[in-house]
Amino acid sequence: MRTFWFPLAGAIALFAATATGGPLQVSGKEYADVRNGGTIKLWDGLGNTVSVSPGFNQGDVDALSASFDLFFRELLINQAALLVSFDGDPNIYIEDGIGNNWIWAAPAQVDSSAYTMIEALEVWGPEGVSDSSNYSLLGDPGGCAVLVLGGGCLHTSAAVGAAIGLAPGVQFDLDALMTYGDEMVFSIRPVSDPTGLSFDGGELWYWDTKTASASFLNHGGHLWDTAFDVMGTFGVNSENVASIEAVPEPSSVALVMGSLGLLGAAIRRRR
Numbered sequence: 001m002r003t004f005w006f007p008l009a010g011a012i013a014l015f016a017a018t019a020t021g022g023p024l025q026v027s028g029k030e031y032a033d034v035r036n037g038g039t040i041k042l043w044d045g046l047g048n049t050v051s052v053s054p055g056f057n058q059g060d061v062d063a064l065s066a067s068f069d070l071f072f073r074e075l076l077i078n079q080a081a082l083l084v085s086f087d088g089d090p091n092i093y094i095e096d097g098i099g100n101n102w103i104w105a106a107p108a109q110v111d112s113s114a115y116t117m118i119e120a121l122e123v124w125g126p127e128g129v130s131d132s133s134n135y136s137l138l139g140d141p142g143g144c145a146v147l148v149l150g151g152g153c154l155h156t157s158a159a160v161g162a163a164i165g166l167a168p169g170v171q172f173d174l175d176a177l178m179t180y181g182d183e184m185v186f187s188i189r190p191v192s193d194p195t196g197l198s199f200d201g202g203e204l205w206y207w208d209t210k211t212a213s214a215s216f217l218n219h220g221g222h223l224w225d226t227a228f229d230v231m232g233t234f235g236v237n238s239e240n241v242a243s244i245e246a247v248p249e250p251s252s253v254a255l256v257m258g259s260l261g262l263l264g265a266a267i268r269r270r271r
């Protein structure tokens, strides 16, 4: 019995270690630190990185996405987990569909060299190259909130500002982004406008850009609106969301693991 059970337990433990939705199970990981000058880093989840400069417009990239971000649609209906980072914090956090959160990737996994924070994050894609196609620059220069690699402005600041209800002409800075064709989920840096409207930077909006208005993302059992307590919920020092991404819901992985455990127990009983 032992000779059978221990290898099985080992296999389950290995599966648990590698398949709980951790960074080693996610391909094509890219991140950018602050003041990156358009250089982003490919990271393998073991602390190793490779710097690449895909050719973003001059400036510091502060948000990255693919044209059709994987798990975008699942995220909208709470069937994918949200990856999120915060101002001045080097960790990547995860929030599952029922609002549990924990550190998904710590600095030793992201980048063994010193860095400040995860200013921009993009995952899923081929290994060894960047597949980020949409991005934002620090300060949204030229009145453009979202740019296309090798192309022009995908979404102007005026359009995004109007979608979230900011008074016309108020300057703000888009700082976190997922895109799926004409749809996007995004965050901005803290801003107040003359009408008294104020955002603390912890908001996440969903916006179908073919429509006039964005709405707060509903994920993890709560709205990602201004009232949501980012600091208290995640135990971080800033309300400001700096980057976002999506990965499969870890509970679906847990279900598979549970089945494996039951299988092991059944085999054990038979023997």
Ligand SMILES: [Ca+2]
Pocket (backbone or CB within 6 Å): 062, 063, 136, 137, 138, 139, 140, 145, 173, 174, 175
């Ligand atoms: Ca920006």
Ligand SMILES: [Ca+2]
Pocket (backbone or CB within 6 Å): 175, 176, 187, 188, 189, 190, 201, 202, 203, 240, 241, 242
């Ligand atoms: Ca933000």
